[in-house]
Amino acid sequence: MLHSTVQVSDFSLNTMPSMLNHPFNRMKKVKNIILLIGDGMGFSYTTGLRYFNHDSRLGLMKPTLFDHYFVGTQSTYSLDAKSNITDSAAAGTALATGYKTYNGALGLNSEKQAVPSILEYAKFRGKSTGLVGTSQINHATLAAFATHHESRENYHEIADDYLDERINGEHKIDVMLGGGTSYFSRNDRNLVEEFRKSGFGYAANSIELLADRNEKLLGLFAPIELPKHLDRYATTVPSLSQMTKAAIKRLQQNQDGFFLLVEGSQIDWAGHDNDIVGAMSELKDFESAFHVAIQFALDRDDTIVIATADHSTGGMSIDRNDNYKWDPAVIRSIKSTPAVIAADLHKTKELSRITRHMHLSLHQEDWKTIQTTLEMEVGDTKQALINIINHYSSTGWTTKGHTGEDVPIYAYGLNKHKFSGRMENSDIAKLLFEMID
Template structure:
């Protein structure tokens, strides 16, 4: 296989992609139109790690399984259960002469992305991971040709300016959408925020969407006649799930959906490209409806123009409850306003939590946890040999199939 595009919706369990179908439908009448995920559904994969302390995975262990074909314990990147480094599909692609790319909405040295390009005992060693992206070589060359996401605080440090070092190795460095769109170099480091990018619903025009970053990566990587491996992560579906924030979750899921569409569009009418989209695990135990209401209300979510995080911060700046009307367009009861008003004497996080509870109530969205959950997650595929990912498999099987495809 010449080109492999792997997309990981971090935290994206079945309830998320089902919720997206409801979200797009927005009506009580007629059959729901399939999403692009529905059209490409082929199977499911398990997510459990081999951690003796926990049978629920974290992103590092799940990312390592998807990257290497080896299940491992939580917290480590690119290491097996014996703490031995094992090659990743990205490294193997580079060894085979292909170009490689990492694209995400978190800092690009965060766990899932880092699992494909580092070998380290703790996912929290962000500066070391960033250093490894530059310093480690495959056949004398840097491992990653295109890196797009957040993370300037880890790459532009007092002790080391990795952006300058990358540019000395024939990379370009860009920090906003305009620079990304006008830059034409084949090797590129693009960092668009100190840590993670804002959620898509909160982004201004200077920060690229996940689909724009995916498109920019594909334009560069396809120039290699030997092909490429590209990993694209919808990083903050998971972060919204941890917050039990349905507004953030739908925002990030739509961002990821658009990136998947971009990848499928690239693969359309080609016989040399496989596109796989899956998740590393599910997060939050999201349910479509709660409390026996028998009616989920995505119209409530659609009527909100920013995440609760941004709304809460703005409310604390203004100390004016009427500011809510700028962001929330569905009718609120007086008791709702009073509850939010009372939190303005507390911390921003208290206002954020109150807003999340209120939105979950009106949208009838349920959650069971603030953490990860252990159910199987979906696999979607498009392109030649998509059938190889059909049925139920272990997460580590995905990597093993990809290694075989690149042989």
């Protein structure tokens, strides 16, 4: 497995993706960049959010927060000989480096050469940097901005890189918040303690996050991914907006500015499961984080905020079976994700406990279906619940994988007009590189 490290000397005109011949070649220098990636968040998700937020059956739907800042779209395809649908690693690399690449690659171009990321370049220019996500923080999209590996599966090595690699003698990343304790506190190496010895604060829950006063911070709030927003306890696991606020609070102390990446990681995971409850839960969490970023940038003339997706997932459809009636009230009536409901039912074997999680009148055959799955695996019960909720809400899906359509770009602040129209995902990174200079 290739493991390449970008050196300071690599930050040159030969390795920087150029847009000098691009029509978007004149812009103002930015101090702060906040890039938010809703993993798997295609247009059907953000349109679905507008329906989801609409309480009345009549009247015009109010715009979502995203609607106010829509500027353009970007193409997501990868440069992969076997597939023309991207994975998160290839899309993350394009958004991070300005180079499209093959699926599974982190921070490498299609020739498997390490190329600098916008996070690394920001650190090279003296800015502070941060990674925030709801997956483990060494997962594909986040890792594409801070490491260089042939395979996104090198989770331990990626975690090691977050501590070991330096730019100008400093740690590459100043704030890291999300999941992944099992990758950072291992039998072979305790990265948590090493980060502490290197001057980082450490937070393991929401209370510790609020209490911490360190400028550099590692926060790990789950062994792997965080619970879905709908399933979190506020005292133990912070929301994406809380983590975003905590990161900005620290990063803005640098007079040279900062680069912050915020990922709504599990919009994608809900899409893979065809779980509309989880999808809307995670999308609301992501929208709140976008709001925090916008609030920071308001009345400033030195900050750009961009929200986009790496790809869409699941082929979500706002209706199924020609019903012409998507019913988000069904989704709002469910207070836990299907995974949590299924786990509870298998633990207790009490079918009646479903009413603690779902305020939904089910048909008798639905009760029988769920009862039958209690003799099977938890995953079977979870899938049965997903199928039932999709039926009652009239939510359609075409796949459990990624889909290849263009995805939206939302922007606010300095140079936001540069992201208007249609562009390649790699163009976003190219623009950000030039904005730093």
